Amino acid sequence: MNPAQLLLDFGKSVLSRFVDSPPNPSAASAATPVRGVQRDIPLEELSHRLLEGVGWDNPKVRVQWNARLRTTAGLACWTSRTISLNPRLMEISAAEVQRTLRHELAHFLAQSRAGRRRIAAHGPEWRQACCDLDIPRESRCHDLPFGGSRRKPKHFYACPKCGTTLKRVRPIRRSLACLNCCRVHSRGHYDARFRFLPVAAPEPHPAAA
Ligand SMILES: [Zn+2]
Numbered sequence: 001m002n003p004a005q006l007l008l009d010f011g012k013s014v015l016s017r018f019v020d021s022p023p024n025p026s027a028a029s030a031a032t033p034v035r036g037v038q039r040d041i042p043l044e045e046l047s048h049r050l051l052e053g054v055g056w057d058n059p060k061v062r063v064q065w066n067a068r069l070r071t072t073a074g075l076a077c078w079t080s081r082t083i084s085l086n087p088r089l090m091e092i093s094a095a096e097v098q099r100t101l102r103h104e105l106a107h108f109l110a111q112s113r114a115g116r117r118r119i120a121a122h123g124p125e126w127r128q129a130c131c132d133l134d135i136p137r138e139s140r141c142h143d144l145p146f147g148g149s150r151r152k153p154k155h156f157y158a159c160p161k162c163g164t165t166l167k168r169v170r171p172i173r174r175s176l177a178c179l180n181c182c183r184v185h186s187r188g189h190y191d192a193r194f195r196f197l198p199v200a201a202p203e204p205h206p207a208a209a
């Protein structure tokens with residue numbers, strides 16, 4: 001199979017998931033929704049082609065969609081040579097799928113070039129690999145603003161001294177004291193008097209209701 005053929009096949013495999021998708025990305029549903037973990041052979045073949053194109057002999061990587069990823073766009077596990085992609089990328093665009101795949105492949109390329117040397121995840125080796133894989137302006141951020149996926153805080157706390165509030169998705173487990181009050185009243189040292197205490201959820205502002 002020649003590279004052009006491969007790209008064509010890849011294009012088809014992605015496009016088939018966009019058939020009849022509504023234009024509004026947040027309302028879009030893929031033609032074949034991914035449940036759990038699903039391997040993507042055309043993306044694996046494309047990955048091998050891309051890596052061979054930058055001088056990696058006989059690369060072997062696994063590419064899979066993982067419906068359990070929340071706001072993470074993609075993950076690269078070097079030990080298992082596995083790239084996991086968030087199926088919600090397909091709801092954004094084929095270009096976003098491509099960009100994220102290359103971002104993750106750049107992690108593999110950087111690590112394979114470094115050998116046993118430990119490198120920073122998004123350090124100079126990775127940036128060089130991004131340039132080689134044609135995403136020179138790639139940022140380190142994996143998070144995408146997936147609509148509606150942000151979890152709302154359900155736990156609210158307030159400093160008993162100054163009233164500073166804190167909201168959290170998960171309850172705080174350790175004792176946490178108000179930094180401002182500890183600075184002002186106990187020279188920056190932890191002071192149990194200023195521990196955040198649980199409070200009820202604040203009432204919605206009338207203007208926002
Ligand atoms: Zn990364």
Ligand SMILES: [Zn+2]
Nearest residue numbers: 159162178181
């Ligand atoms: Zn305080």
